[in-house]
Structure formats: C-alpha cells, structure tokens
Amino acid sequence: MPKRGYHHGNLRQALVDAALALIEQKGPTGFTLSQAAKEAGVTPAAVYRHYDGRDDLIAEAALQGYEMFGELMEHAYQTGQPSALAAFEATGRAYLAFARKYPGHYIAMFESGLSINRTPELAVAAGRANGVLEKAAGDLSQHIPAEKRPPAAMFSAHIWAMSHGVVELFARNSPGRASPFPPEDLLESGIGIYLRGLGLIPPDD
Template sequence: MGSSDNEWRRGRGYHHGNLRQVLLDAAGKLIEQHGPLGFSLAEAARLAGVSPAAPYRHFRDRDALLSEVARTGFERFAAQLETAWDNGRPTPLQAIENLGRAYLNFARNEPAAYAVMFQTVGENGKELQDMPAADHAFNVLQKATAELCKALPAAERPPSRLVSLHIWALAHGVATLLSESRGERRKVPVSPEEVLESGMLIYLKGLGVLGEGPAGGAGPA
C-alpha cells in the first residue's frame, strides 16, 4: 500500500474499544480504491493496523464486514432522507426535491457506503444479510410519494409503492452516473441535481400530480 495508506493508519490507530469502527473505516477506504469485492479481510486488518486475526472478533468474514458497511450506511442514508423530507415542509413538492438532492449528496459524499448498499451478493454469490435500515430509507420515499399523490382523486391515485420505486430508480440512475462516469458527466451542461429534478417533474406531471401554474406546484388536494 502507498504512503497515504500508512498516514491514514497512523492517524486512526487501533485503541481498545474502537476496533469495529476502525475496520469499517478501513473497509471504506479499500472500497473506494478497489470496489466492494476488491479486497480481503486481511487487507482491511493491515490497513487498520491490527493483526489478521483481530477482525474475527467482530466479523466472520469479508462479506460480514461489507454487510455492516451497508447497514450503517443505510442508517445514515435514511436519517438524511428523513431530514430532507421534513414531513413535507414547506410543500410536498419542494420537500421531495430536497429529498432527491439529499439522495445525490449521500452518493457523492459516501461513495464507499453507497456502492455496498446496493451490492446484494458477496463473493461466490453469497447473499448479504437483509437490511431493515434499507426498508426505512424506502419507507421515507414511499411516505413522500403518498403525500404528493394526495393531489389526485382517490380513484386515480397510482400505488404509492410503485411510484416510489420509479422515483428511486431515477435517483439511483443519476447517482450511479455521478459516481461511475465522471468523465462523461463533465460533458453534460447541467448538474446531476438538475437532471434529477427535471426528470422527477416530468414524471410527476405525467401522473397528473402537478398543476399547470407557472411555478409547477402541486395541484389541489
């Protein structure tokens, strides 16, 4: 490993009681460099400055470490989405735009966690553990879309779960382009936030959720 790895290890050396977090931090650095499946538990231990046997106090294998990176990532992700949604304030439309920006910010600021959060299988096809925190994150989005769809007559409202999946797919697509195609992204004359916002507005307008006013606000409930 390079000198930057050595500097990182010296600055975050192992102290009694924080081994688990030090290993998570080391995994994050390795994921950014090599991808979720591009390192071993022994390499995480080496970067953390501990013995090869030390990680087994907390993690049975590398996939268990990845699962914990994903779980804690989803917890932070869900909390940031909740804060951005803010119970639909100041308006449901503005709040869901804030939620979309929070989604992109998380992918930008925590690329290692984001990469693992949507990695459903580990080495040799082993399924990573279920993530209740992922359900929490999705429930924030479903709550937001249900509130937006109240603008439609009850008989015309699409299933909020389906709408949530559509918006999630749109946000994930933009976030993935943001993190994986940096060279291509520079050729696009708009920001990822503008791409996501315009895509969401087009989609919501197609559903009939948005009014026809100049501000594009939600129609009457």
C-alpha cells in the same frame, strides 16, 4: 504500517473505516480481510474476532450507511414540510447528496450484491430509508384522483430508480458517460417530467 493501538471498543469501527476506504479505491470485491486489517493497522487475526468474512464487514458498512441515509432522508422530508411537493423533491435531492458525500457507504449499500435481508438490523435500516421516500410519495399522491393514483410504493420506486440511475451514470464519474448537464439538473428535470405526467405540477409555459 505501525499498529495504531486500537482497543476493543473502537476496533470494529476502525475496520469499517478501512473497508470503506478500500471499497472506494477497489470496489466491494477488490480487497481482502487481510488488506482491511493492514489498512486499519491490526493483525488479520484481530479482524476475525469481529467478522467471519469480508461480506460481514461490508454488511456492517452498509448498515451504517443505511442508518445515516435514513436520517438524511427523514431530515429532508421534515425540512420540506408542510408542502408535500417540497418534501418529496427534498428526498430526491437527498439521495444524490448522500451518494456524493458517502461513496463508500453507497457502494456497500447498493453495489456490493449483499441482500438487505442478510441481517435483521440491515433489513430494518434499509426499510426505514425506503419508507421515508414512500411516505413522501404517499403524501404527494393524495393530490391525484383516487382512480388515477398509483400505489405509493410504485411511485417511490420510480423516483428511487431515477435517482439511482442519475447517480450511477453521471454522478460517480463513470468512464465514458460524461453529461453536459449537472446531475442535480438531470434529476430535477426528470422528477419534474414524472410529476407533470401525473398532473401534480402544471406544465411549462
């Protein structure tokens, strides 16, 4: 592959873009830094001027993913205002939309095995994204009597786990796991059942 003439200012992003393509094709452990360099059209030596190893490159992809994810979640939350229920449901849908639109980033964030505490920047970005869902859960839980109210962190963790499960099992073409229902419907109905259990929405007639 001919070199594309990336200069210092955009080589790092070219390498991240190459890693994202390889992550989608081969998974987070299915490629080497040399392959990322070849995909980006540069020499392997150029990669090591910016990243010490493959995990550093994946961590950069995860950081960018969490930054985009946090912005998407915040936008969804604000779009649903002033209704706490609408804002909460919007953040759930945003999770699924992100996983579909940015599969490479999603895998780097949640399936690479890298700790979000690998770098301070990554921890901050991940915390911001999680904080939006927790904020939405906290707003909605104010409608629950105090003695029955779950902690906002637990509330949001339940929805995060449900969203992640729908993505992993049914939205990413997992082999042998076809669903007769669209992932969006599965997530919406699951959140509905959860919220009914908390008394936040009325039961179906």
